[in-house]
Amino acid sequence: MSTISTHLRNFKEPTKEQQTHLFFALPPEKPIGEKDVELEKMECQASLVLSGEEVFAGKLHLLPPYLAFCSLDRKSARFTIPLSTIRRVERLNARAGVYALSLSLYHGMKFVIHITSLRPTADLFCSLLRDALKVELQRGRMKLVKSFVKTCYSEVLVASTENEEKEAEAAKTDDNSSSSESSYLGGLGLKFKFPGDPKKLREASKTKLWTTYLKVHGRNLTLFRYAQCTRLVQVGLPNRIRGEMWETLSGSLYLRYENPGYYERILKENEGRTNTATEEIEKDLHRSLPEYSAYQSEEGIASLRRVLQAYSFKNPETGYCQAMNILAAAILIYMSEEQAFWLLEVICDRLLPGYYSPSMHGTLLDQRVFEALVHRCLPILYDHFQHVDVQLSVASLPWFLSLFINSMPMVFAFRIIDCFFCMGPRVLFQVGLAILKINGEDLLDIQDDGGFIQLMREYFSKLGESAHPESSDPRARAITRFQELLLVSFREFAVISDDTIVSERRKYRSEIVNSIESFSKRSAIRNLKTLARFTKEQAGLIYDALFKAICVIPPPATAFPTPALLTTKDGGEERPETRIGLRTFKVFLSEICTWARDEKVVTNGVSSRIERDVADHELVDRLFFFWDTSFRGALSLQDLVNGLDGVMFNDLMENIEWFFNLHDKNKDGYLTKDEVLTLSESLLFIFRYEVGDAYLGAVSRFMSNAFEYGDALLPRPDDAEPNDDSTPPHIESNQPYMNLATFRMVVLADEILESFFETDFNSTFKLEPVPLDLPSSNPSVLGSLWSNIATDDNKKFFNIVTDQIGRTIGKHQIYHRPAIGKITSLEEPKARESLLTPTMRHSTSQASLDNKASESSTNLATASVSTSSSLLTVDTPIPKSKISPAEYSPMPSMLQAAANAAAYMERTPFAIDDAKDGDEDTDDESGVEDDGVMDEVDAFLEEHDTGLTDADRELAKDLINAEPV
Amino acid sequence: MADGASGSAERSVQVKLVLLGEAAVGKSSVVLRFVSNEFQANKEPTIGAAFLTQKCRLEDRVLRYEIWDTAGQERFHSLAPMYYRNAQAAVVVYDVTKASSLEKAKTWVKELQRQANPNIVIALAGNKVDLVQPSSTPAVASAAPESEDEADDATATPGEAPASGEVESLRQVPREEAEAYAQEAGLLFFETSAKTGEGVVELFTEIAKKIPIDQILASTRGGAGRPGAAGARAGAQEGGVNLEENAAKGKDSCNC
Ligand SMILES: Nc1nc2c(ncn2[C@@H]2O[C@H](COP(=O)(O)OP(=O)(O)O)[C@@H](O)[C@H]2O)c(=O)[nH]1
C-alpha cells in the first residue's frame, strides 16, 4: 500500500541464451564468481540416432553441467541430462564423413549422436565436452547419482518389473531393490490416498505404459522425451509416479539434485522465525484443500507449513501469496516436502514469473495476454463481453493463479497440471480458450460478471459427464466433457505456442507496469494522512520525484526492521512503508529544489542540453534530519509532504522563521555563533551559481550585521545599559547567541535577503512533472537524428561527439544554472542603512569577530586575504561584458566576490568552514574534468573563430552527419 | 438457477455487493452466515474473489444480492477494482479485536469513495463481536438484537463482571470510536458476529433499505446490462484487469 516498488522497471527480456536455458528447464545459473570453474557453453548441429534407425535432426547443447538436445520441431525428441550421469563417451570410427559419438548413461542406456556441424566445430565441441566431464568427475558428482536416483519412485517401478522377469531365475536379487523401496520419496497420497477412483483413472494400465517407457527411454535424471512421452502425459500421469514426473518434466529435479540438504537447512536456519509471511501462511493453512483428508490432520498441515515457510525464507521478496497454499497443498499429495519445495520454486520463478510477487504483475500481465488471445481467437465472444461489460478476469484469474485446482474437481485439475509441467504455461492459455469456446453459445447469453462465474461453475461441476450423452455411438458417448476440453485445447488451439506467449507478454508488459505504478501512486496519495496544503496533483508530483529518486538510489532493504519487529504491543502491526535514506533524499530534493542540484547548460552548437547532478551539501543533510520528525533516520512520503508543506507556502516572516529553525539544532530558540556561521554558509550554498556578487555581498553583510547585532543585544550580566562601550560578554561558539527576533532584524536589514525570503526562496521549490526517461533535448540541427538514438549509451556517446564538434567550431559552452536566477546582470550590492548607531557597530562587531577568528582553525579572513592577493589583481568588480559562460566557474568567482565585498566594507571578513569550500572547489573541478582542458581550447578557438576555415566547418558538419550512427 | 438474467431482473432487483477488509477479519464467514446461516472454521480459500448469491426480502420487494467476497491479502489489493466496479453496495469489515484492521478498513472506505460507483452504499462492519461479549449473552443477543448495546457494556451485569471483564479486554476498537467514524464518513455501521449470527442479517437488510431500488430498476430496463455499465466502459475499453480509476486518468507515470 504505502510501499513503493521500482523493481518492475528492472525487468529485462530474456536473452537468447537465457531462453535456451529456460527451454531446457535448467536451474538458474549461479552468478559469475560463485562458480568454481568457468566452463564454456557450445551448441552444434546434431542428429539423435535411435537403434530402430529413427533419426532426429536437431541441436546439441553443451550447457555445463548439462548436455541437452532438442529436435528441430522442438517436440519429437529432447533431453536434458546432467553430465554426471554420462558413464562413457566413445567416438565411433564409422563411415567417413560421419562424426558419431556413442554415449552410455547411468541407467544403462546407450545412444548415438551424429554431430553434423563442420569438422572443426565438432572437434571443439568434443573437447569442451571432455573438459566438462572431467570437471564433473573431479567434483565427485558421478558418485552422487546412485544415491540420488534412489529417492525416485521410477527406480522402484522399473526394478519391480525387472524382478518379475528375473523371478523365474530366482537368483541374484539386487540388494538395493529392497532398500530403494523404502527410501524413495513420495507425497501425502501414499498415506492418505490419492484423490479419485484408481479404477476409473485406469491407474494400472497407465502405470504399465509408463514403466515400459521409463525402462526404455530413461527416467528421472536421464529421461529422453519423445512425442510418446507427451501423449502419455496427456492421458494423465499415474498417481504414484506423478510427483516424480512433475519434477522431471519441470526441471525442478535438477534443483533438488544440485542442492542436496538445502531444504532441511533453510528450515533449520530459520527455525522459530516469524514475520508477515509466516503469519499469513498460518491464516491459510486450514483453508488449503480442506476437503482432502491429509489437511484435516496435523501431519498434513505441518508439511504444508514447512514447505510454504521454506519458500518464503528462500524468497523473502515474494514471501507468501495466497494461492501458493493451494499449489503447495496440491503438489504435496504427490511428492515429498523437499520435492514440493523445489517444484514450487520452479513454478513461481520460471513457469509463472511474477504471479505471486507483491505487485502480482505476472498475474496481471497474463490476464491481459489471455484477453488479447480471446480477442484474437474468439472475437464474437470477446465483443459480447465488451458489450455487456463482463470482465474475463473475474473467472480466469483463479484459473491461472491456482492452476485450475480451485476451479474444477481436483482429478481434472491435476491432469491439466500434468500437461502444464510437460508443455509449459501455454497450456493454461489453451485450456482457458477451450473452456470459453466449448461454452461459447451459453456465454453469449450471459449479461454480467455474476452470470459468467455461475456458468463456469456449472460447467466445471459437470466435467466428468459425457460430452455427447445423446450420441448413438457408444464410443462418442464415452467421451467425457473433460476429454473434450483437452482435445479442443490441444487441437484447436495448437497455434498458441510458447513463442506466442513470450511475444504477447512482451507486447503488454509496459502497459501493465504503467497501470500498476499509477495504481500504487494513487493509493499512496490517497493513504496519506494529510495532503497538507497541496492539491492531489501536487502530491502526485512529489510522489513522482520520490519514485524517481528510488529508481536512482533504491532505499536499502536491510535498513528497515523486519515487520515482526514493528509489531506493537496491542497487536496492531505497522504497515510496511517505504522510507528513504539520506542518499535517496538528495536525489529527491534535487528534483524539486533548484539549489539542491547542479545544473550545467551545455551548448555545443549542435544541440543544447542540461546536465543535472545532485548537489551535496550540509544544508541538504540538515533538511533531511529537520524533516525526520519521528527520528527514524528515514523519510516516508508523508514526511516529505509535511516537510515541503512547511517550506513552500511560507510568507516572508514564516520563511525567516523556518530558516532560523532549520539551523537551530537543539530547538532552544537560539542560534549559536557556530550556527550563525553554518546558516551563512547555507545561504552561500544556495547562492552559489547566482550571477554577479550581489548575493555574496548580502551574505557578507548578513554575517557582519549578525555579529554586530548579536553582540549588541547580548544580555549584560551586570548592568542593563545597552550603550555601554565596554566589551561584550564572551560567548562560546556553541552557546545560545541569537534569537529569532534578532535574526529577523538582521535579515530585514538587507534588501536582497528580504526579497530572497519574501519570494525567491519559495520559488526555488518547484513541483514539476518529473521526466523518468532522459530529458528530450530540442534538436536544433539534427532533426530526426535524435529519435534514432535510443539508448542512454548512445546518447552519452552522441553528447561527447557533439561536444567535440562544438569545440572545433567554437560553439561549446557550459554554464551553471543559478538556483534563483533573478539577477541577470552584475550589480553592485546595495546596503541598507544600519539600524544600529555607528559606535555600537564598531566596538561590538570587532570584538565578536576577533574572538571568532581565534576560535576556528581556518577562517575566511585568511582565506580571502590570500585569494584576494591573487585574484584581485583583476580590478573589482568582475568585468561584466567579458564574462563568457564557457569560462564561468562559480566557486572562484564566489570567493572573489566575497573578498570584494569584504574589501568594500573595510573590515576583516568572517570565518567560515574552509575545508568545505575546498571540497566544493575540487568537486567542481572533477565534475568538469574532461571539459577542463577542452574549455581552454574552446576559449582559444572562440577568440580565433574567424580563423576557422570553411574546410574545417565542412569537416565538422561531416562529423555530425557521420558519427552517431 | 438457470433463469436468464433479464428474466430475473423483472421479478427481483439484482444488487452487486462487495466485501472488503483485511485478511482474516471474517469476510467469508459473514457471507457464509448470511447465505447459508452457518459458521464453519475451514472453508474454501478465496482466490481473487468468491462469488455467492442470496435473496433478501424487503417489504414487497425481493433483492437478489450478488456477493463478491474478495481475498484479503495486501497484494490482492490491486485486483479489488475488478470486483467493486459497478457495485451498488460494499461491506467493509474489520475485526473488533484488532485495531489495525479498522485502519485498513478506513483506507478501503477512502478508496471506495474515490473510485467506486458514486452512489455506492457502504457499510462498516465490526466483526467477531462475540469475542468481546460475556459468554452467556450471545444467545440473548441473537434473539433480541436490541440488547447488544447492553451486552457491550461489560459493567451492566455485575454478576458477570469478572468473566466479562476478561473478554472485554480483547476488544481493541471501542464501538463508539468506530461508530463515530462511520457517521462522519457517512457509512452504515454494525457490529457483527459470523459465529453467533448477531447483526449479520440486520447488516444486509439495512443496506437493502438504502439501495435506490427504483433507480436500478429503471436503468436495468433501459439499457443492456446493469447500471454503470456504460460509464465503466470508458475505463475498461482495453479490458483486462483494469486498475485505472473510473475515468482512467491514465498514464501519468513514465518509463525509464
Ligand atoms: N470468534 C469469531 N471468529 C470468527 C468470526 N468470523 C470469522 N471468524 C474466524 O476468523 C477466521 C477468518 O475468517 P474468514 O471468514 O476466513 O476471514 P476472511 O479472510 O476475512 O474471509 C476464521 O478462523 C474464522 O473462523 C466471528 O464472528 N467470531
Ligand SMILES: [Mg+2]
Ligand atoms: Mg475470505
